[in-house]
Amino acid sequence: MLNKIKRILIELGGIHRFVMRFFRELVRPPYEFKEIIKQCYEVGWKSLPLISLTGFITGIVFTNQSRPSLAEFGATSWLPALISIAIIRALAPLVTALIASGKVGSQIGAELGSMKVTEQIDAMEVSGTNPFKFLVVSRVLATTITIPILSLYTACVGLLGAYLSVNQHESTSFVVYFSQVFEAVSYLDIFSLVLKAVVFGYTIGIVGCYQGYNSSKGTEGVGKAANWAVVMSMFLIFVEEILIVQIIQGMRT
Amino acid sequence: MVNEREHIDQHTKVITVKGVSKSFGDLDVLRGVDLHLFKGENLVVLGRSGTGKSVLIKLISGLLKPDTGTIEVLGEPVDELDEKALQLLRLKIGFSFQSSALYDSMTVRENLEFPLVRNKRHLSRNEINSEVEDVLDAVGLLHTIGQMPSELSGGQRKRIGIARTLILRPEIMLYDEPTAGLDPITCIEINGLINEVQEKYKTSSIIITHDLACAKSVGDRIVMLLDGSFERGGSFDEIFDTNDERVKPFYDYNFII
Ligand SMILES: Nc1ncnc2c1ncn2[C@@H]1O[C@H](COP(=O)(O)OP(=O)(O)OP(=O)(O)O)[C@@H](O)[C@H]1O
Ligand SMILES: [Mg+2]
Numbered sequence: 275m276l277n278k279i280k281r282i283l284i285e286l287g288g289i290h291r292f293v294m295r296f297f298r299e300l301v302r303p304p305y306e307f308k309e310i311i312k313q314c315y316e317v318g319w320k321s322l323p324l325i326s327l328t329g330f331i332t333g334i335v336f337t338n339q340s341r342p343s344l345a346e347f348g349a350t351s352w353l354p355a356l357i358s359i360a361i362i363r364a365l366a367p368l369v370t371a372l373i374a375s376g377k378v379g380s381q382i383g384a385e386l387g388s389m390k391v392t393e394q395i396d397a398m399e400v401s402g403t404n405p406f407k408f409l410v411v412s413r414v415l416a417t418t419i420t421i422p423i424l425s426l427y428t429a430c431v432g433l434l435g436a437y438l439s440v441n442q443h444e445s446t447s448f449v450v451y452f453s454q455v456f457e458a459v460s461y462l463d464i465f466s467l468v469l470k471a472v473v474f475g476y477t478i479g480i481v482g483c484y485q486g487y488n489s490s491k492g493t494e495g496v497g498k499a500a501n502w503a504v505v506m507s508m509f510l511i512f513v514e515e516i517l518i519v520q521i522i523q524g525m526r527t
Numbered sequence: 528m529v530n531e532r533e534h535i536d537q538h539t540k541v542i543t544v545k546g547v548s549k550s551f552g553d554l555d556v557l558r559g560v561d562l563h564l565f566k567g568e569n570l571v572v573l574g575r576s577g578t579g580k581s582v583l584i585k586l587i588s589g590l591l592k593p594d595t596g597t598i599e600v601l602g603e604p605v606d607e608l609d610e611k612a613l614q615l616l617r618l619k620i621g622f623s624f625q626s627s628a629l630y631d632s633m634t635v636r637e638n639l640e641f642p643l644v645r646n647k648r649h650l651s652r653n654e655i656n657s658e659v660e661d662v663l664d665a666v667g668l669l670h671t672i673g674q675m676p677s678e679l680s681g682g683q684r685k686r687i688g689i690a691r692t693l694i695l696r697p698e699i700m701l702y703d704e705p706t707a708g709l710d711p712i713t714c715i716e717i718n719g720l721i722n723e724v725q726e727k728y729k730t731s732s733i734i735i736t737h738d739l740a741c742a743k744s745v746g747d748r749i750v751m752l753l754d755g756s757f758e759r760g761g762s763f764d765e766i767f768d769t770n771d772e773r774v775k776p777f778y779d780y781n782f783i784i
Contacts, residue, residue, distance in 0.1 A: 393625070394631070396590055397628035
């Protein structure tokens with residue numbers, strides 16, 4: 275356990291340098307638009323089925339679990355407000371990010387890792403293409419752009435799932451449900467959702483790329499890269515979640 | 528001492544390596560290496576596994592930086608160039624990797640197009656297609672154009688890798704163990720290919736290998752990397768006219784057993 279924490283701290287130093295290089299390469303032309311769009315498709319579109327399912331189920335389960343507590347006070351009419359705040363402020367970005375770090379982060383780590391150990395990254399470099407820009411910058415931008423969009427989508431799907439449950443038990447109509455949902459949610463909540471998702475998306479991309487790009491020789495290195503991409507990005511996502519919530523709370527008052 | 532072949536221009540050095548050392552942590556891999564390559568020459572580098580042969584050509588192509596010493600390629604100091612100048616220089620150097628290093632998410636055609644599309648943006652679709660077919664034909668693998676690298680054999684991958692470097696018409700070719708792990712017939716084909724490339728595209732080449740048959744059939748001159756530097760150099764017969772215990776086994780293993 276102690277070893278793991280030490281490893282994480284050492285990695286953070288390496289990630290810091292990697293991040294600096296990312297910003298240097300990001301602003302310098304040429305820009306790899308085609309590759310960025312391709313990666314957005316890879317990250318966003320291919321995660322849709324899993325995200326849809328998870329978002330929907332989260333909405334239903336959360337509603338069903340919250341109902342008894344509210345029912346004790348005879349306050350089940352507050353359900354839509356409670357659900358919408360929970361989903362938009364906390365659940366949607368977090369669930370999306372955790373799923374994406376498992377699916378997308380590990381995939382990026384494994385892909386770049388195997389390119390590294392089979393010398394494909396070197397081959398790219400000697401044939402006149404900057405591999406950092408082509409592989410890393412495009413992937414990090416793709417996750418930073420798509421995770422917020424996916425999070426908003428997850429929120430919608432989650433609210434729909436919750437509606438199914440509310441409609442069944444409290445027979446609230448669609449219109450009433452959503453007007454209550456939107457009444458409870460402020461612009462700041464939406465802003466915080468997007469802000470978190472941007473930070474999470476960036477984290478997933480940069481950690482996955484960092485692990486893959488620096489993976490050690492051999493197929494074992496590729497497995498480790500994928501594994502560490504998930505462990506590190508989940509760890510960082512929780513830390514960032516706590517920090518951002520503090521900041522947003524400060525803005526609320 | 529050099530095989531006098533007419534294609535070698537003994538007055539022009541395309542690569543000059545002087546006093547180059549390289550260590551990784553505590554491991555001193557290269558200790559003061561001197562090396563030169565004449566225009567049009569095929570230079571073979573022999574050496575045991577782990578002596579730093581791959582490191583040497585990675586230094587030459589600027590993938591690694593030397594700790595000390597200088598490396599000049601086509602008159603330019605590789606270790607001092609900025610990124611842009613290095614990229615331009617690299618277009619004149621073809622690097623055939625030990626592991627072939629084909630992009631495994633792309634088809635053979637896309638692999639070959641990659642360097643072209645990215646470096647020569649003015650080319651039309653037709654020009655690109657004909658270039659691709661041209662080099663693929665030169666390595667005798669035109670029929671694999673639509674396949675993925677995972678569907679190819681090791682020898683085919685090696686040849687596609689060589690084709691991918693040829694497509695930019697390099698002046699210098701660096702081959703890292705082109706025949707390692709291949710059957711004798713495929714080895715002979717690869718050796719033939721290296722010689723053909725040299726004749727057709729007028730390249731100067733460094734060929735790294737353990738395979739003496741390869742060394743003998745393609746090498747104009749041979750140098751041997753021993754304990755971090757080049758101690759022996761010359762023609763095939765000169766190299767092995769010795770009782771040095773570090774050199775003899777290479778010959779014995781390949782020709783006596
Ligand atoms: N990037 C690197 N980081 C750390 N050590 C390295 C690196 N590249 C090479 N080495 C070490 O340098 C030594 C020489 O490696 P190199 O790949 O050049 O050997 P080689 O002569 O090509 O051997 P082989 O014939 O097996 O390919 C090895 O011990 C290797 O572990
Ligand atoms: Mg090697």
